Amino acid sequence: MLEETLVLFKNIRNPEYDKSLAGYKKSGGFKSLKKVFGMKPEDVVQEVKESGIRGRGGAGFPTGLKWSFMAKDTGKPSYLVANADESEPGTCKDRELMLKDPHLFLEGLMIGSYAIGCHHAYVYVRGEYFPSIKTLNSAVDELYADGLLGPNPLGSGFQLDITIHTGAGAYICGEESALLDSLEGKRGHPRVKPPFPAVSGFNACPTSVNNVETLACMPFILSDGGAEAFKSFGPQNNSGTHLVSLSGHVNRPGVYELRMDVNMKDIIYDIGGGIRNGKKLKGVIPGGSSSPVMTADEVDVLYNFDDLAKKGTMMGSAAMMVFDEDTDVVKLLHRITRFYAHESCGQCTPCREGTHWSRQIVRDFLSGNGSDEKLKLLNRVGGNMMGTTLCALGDAAAMPIQSFVKKFPDEFRKYYAIA
Amino acid sequence: MFSKDIQTQVDKLLSRYPIRQNALIPILHLAQNENEGWLTEEWMQHVADICEVPLTHVEGVVTFYTMFRIKPPGKYHLQVCTCVPCCLVGGTELLEHTEKKLAIHAGHTTTDGTFSIEEMECIGACSNAPAVIVNEDYHEQVTPEDMDKMIDELRQ
Numbered sequence: 001m002l003e004e005t006l007v008l009f010k011n012i013r014n015p016e017y018d019k020s021l022a023g024y025k026k027s028g029g030f031k032s033l034k035k036v037f038g039m040k041p042e043d044v045v046q047e048v049k050e051s052g053i054r055g056r057g058g059a060g061f062p063t064g065l066k067w068s069f070m071a072k073d074t075g076k077p078s079y080l081v082a083n084a085d086e087s088e089p090g091t092c093k094d095r096e097l098m099l100k101d102p103h104l105f106l107e108g109l110m111i112g113s114y115a116i117g118c119h120h121a122y123v124y125v126r127g128e129y130f131p132s133i134k135t136l137n138s139a140v141d142e143l144y145a146d147g148l149l150g151p152n153p154l155g156s157g158f159q160l161d162i163t164i165h166t167g168a169g170a171y172i173c174g175e176e177s178a179l180l181d182s183l184e185g186k187r188g189h190p191r192v193k194p195p196f197p198a199v200s201g202f203n204a205c206p207t208s209v210n211n212v213e214t215l216a217c218m219p220f221i222l223s224d225g226g227a228e229a230f231k232s233f234g235p236q237n238n239s240g241t242h243l244v245s246l247s248g249h250v251n252r253p254g255v256y257e258l259r260m261d262v263n264m265k266d267i268i269y270d271i272g273g274g275i276r277n278g279k280k281l282k283g284v285i286p287g288g289s290s291s292p293v294m295t296a297d298e299v300d301v302l303y304n305f306d307d308l309a310k311k312g313t314m315m316g317s318a319a320m321m322v323f324d325e326d327t328d329v330v331k332l333l334h335r336i337t338r339f340y341a342h343e344s345c346g347q348c349t350p351c352r353e354g355t356h357w358s359r360q361i362v363r364d365f366l367s368g369n370g371s372d373e374k375l376k377l378l379n380r381v382g383g384n385m386m387g388t389t390l391c392a393l394g395d396a397a398a399m400p401i402q403s404f405v406k407k408f409p410d411e412f413r414k415y416y417a418i419a
Numbered sequence: 420m421f422s423k424d425i426q427t428q429v430d431k432l433l434s435r436y437p438i439r440q441n442a443l444i445p446i447l448h449l450a451q452n453e454n455e456g457w458l459t460e461e462w463m464q465h466v467a468d469i470c471e472v473p474l475t476h477v478e479g480v481v482t483f484y485t486m487f488r489i490k491p492p493g494k495y496h497l498q499v500c501t502c503v504p505c506c507l508v509g510g511t512e513l514l515e516h517t518e519k520k521l522a523i524h525a526g527h528t529t530t531d532g533t534f535s536i537e538e539m540e541c542i543g544a545c546s547n548a549p550a551v552i553v554n555e556d557y558h559e560q561v562t563p564e565d566m567d568k569m570i571d572e573l574r575q
Contacts, residue, residue: 077437086543087540087541087543088541089502089503089504089540089541089545090503090504090541090545091541091543091545092543092544092545092546092547094543095543095544126543127448127484127486128486128498128539128542128543128552129543130552130555130556130557131555131556131557161435163435163436165444165445166444166445166448167444167484168444168447168448168484168485168486168487169484169485169486169487170483170484170485171540171541182444183441184438184440184441185438185440185441185442185443185444185470185472185480186440186443186476186480187479187480187483187484188483188484203437203438203441245545245546246546247504247507247545247546247548248504248507248508249507249508253545253546253547253548254546255546285503289502289503289541319545321503321504321507321545323507327507332503332506332507335501335502335503335506335511336503339502339503339540339541342540343540345483
């Protein structure tokens with residue numbers, strides 16, 4: 001079987017591992033933070049740039065570059081906010097990290113805070129993650145008791161606080177500007193950009209919002225030779241290992257840590273153990289429910305940002321949902337459209353109306369009221385959401401619609417050909 | 420309105436943010452827990468006073484987020500996920516089974532107030548689907564038989 005490459009899951013895969021602060025320190029924890037405290041913040045950002053890491057939340061924006069955009073000398077405090085509002089359907093990797101190795105992520109958050117000059121970092125955790133919230137709160141308590149948080153962590157003189165903030169159930173709050181509104185105590189509405197959060201974020205102060213997994217990579221990247229090693233784990237521009245959430249009709253669903261030069265076919269048939277009950281593969285939603293669907297013929301491709309983009313789809317949050325030959329893709333799309341109709345924040349008309357219309361049209365097919373005209377209409381409603389909204393939720397709702405119609409037109413026709 | 424212990428938590432929360440309004444959502448969670456899982460106008464007004472925002476702002480926030488409730492849930496709140504990965508492996512059927520077993524639809528509470536059902540969007544347990552949250556505890560790879568057993572045990 002194809003082996004995992006263990007950077008983030010090094011501790012988690014060790015059955016003896018004790019996730020307490022003492023256990024994390026014993027496994028070599030906080031060595032990178034100690035080293036970072038001896039560096040200039042701008043050199044830390046430079047190392048992160050050199051590692052080539054791209055954000056693991058879905059957009060794949062280079063993290064080092066994001067940090068370098070932080071407005072300086074504004075006279076206001078700077079903030080680092082960890083995005084732990086993991087809500088993209090199919091994605092369950094940050095939960096693993098927070099539950100099973102909280103200190104790895106928190107060390108990463110501390111490294112990031114030092115790099116951008118943040119003295120109070122927030123972790124925005126989705127409200128439904130009750131167990132993760134408890135684990136993180138106890139871990140933060142341990143850090144304060146040890147002196148690793150507070151006025152003088154590791155004798156650095158760098159005052160640092162961390163607060164675990166609980167969300168309350170809204171997919172849209174994973175979008176960074178909606179997350180910041182929510183953190184401020186408001187409804188989670190995406191903001192007009194610019195200004196970007198690096199200029200005006202939390203309470204109008206310079207802010208960087210980074211995904212949990214991205215931050216959890218920092219202790220490795222900042223270790224000796226870490227940036228170079230990180231780069232070697234994948235093709236150019238697709239650095240590092242990453243966590244793949246594998247779900248659906250495979251024999252071994254799970255969260256796996258893989259290099260970025262692994263073939264998607266091997267993830268399904270080798271790591272995932274193939275399709276369950278000896279069925280054939282019909283298709284894969286490769287990177288969270290918003291990524292364009294792929295058919296069984298298209299899965300012979302390296303699973304990373306750029307190779308998937310070349311195939312007209314995206315890796316997103318690396319959440320692969322595999323479905324077999326018996327799956328009714330119209331029903332599947334109906335479930336996806338219901339999700340976006342439920343989660344649209346209602347601010348922009350194309351998304352608020354489009355998500356509901358598309359759900360309704362897909363339901364028409366299911367109730368025997370489909371037609372060629374409606375198939376075209378469905379595609380058009382999708383098209384009208386693309387790029388016409390303040391945030392990416394409109395695109396996220398449109399991409400599955402347009403790709404399902406394009407890749408599986410006969411499945412829709414089946415519904416009305418019989419009728 | 421908060422009990423003494425919880426008031427300490429409220430004060431601690433307020434000390435963690437630059438502006439009182441920033442602590443609104445976490446404090447609303449505490450208020451909801453204090454009031455058996457839902458928020459009354461009286462509680463919302465109390466939280467509005469604490470956070471120094473108008474009541475209308477609090478109402479706007481409460482109605483925006485799915486986790487805040489303005490009617491009482493059951494003693495056991497069954498949150499069944501039917502989102503994409505769960506629906507691929509039986510989440511929808513699990514929800515239907517639960518609804519039949521308790522003779523209520525999702526969004527409703529049994530007449531004795533013991534159980535309520537909520538259909539969930541992705542709860543992030545995708546590789547162990549289908550998943551259910553009962554109050555605050557995750558249950559994963561749940562079969563209809565598991566659900567029957569769980570409900571029967573909770574009933575006792």
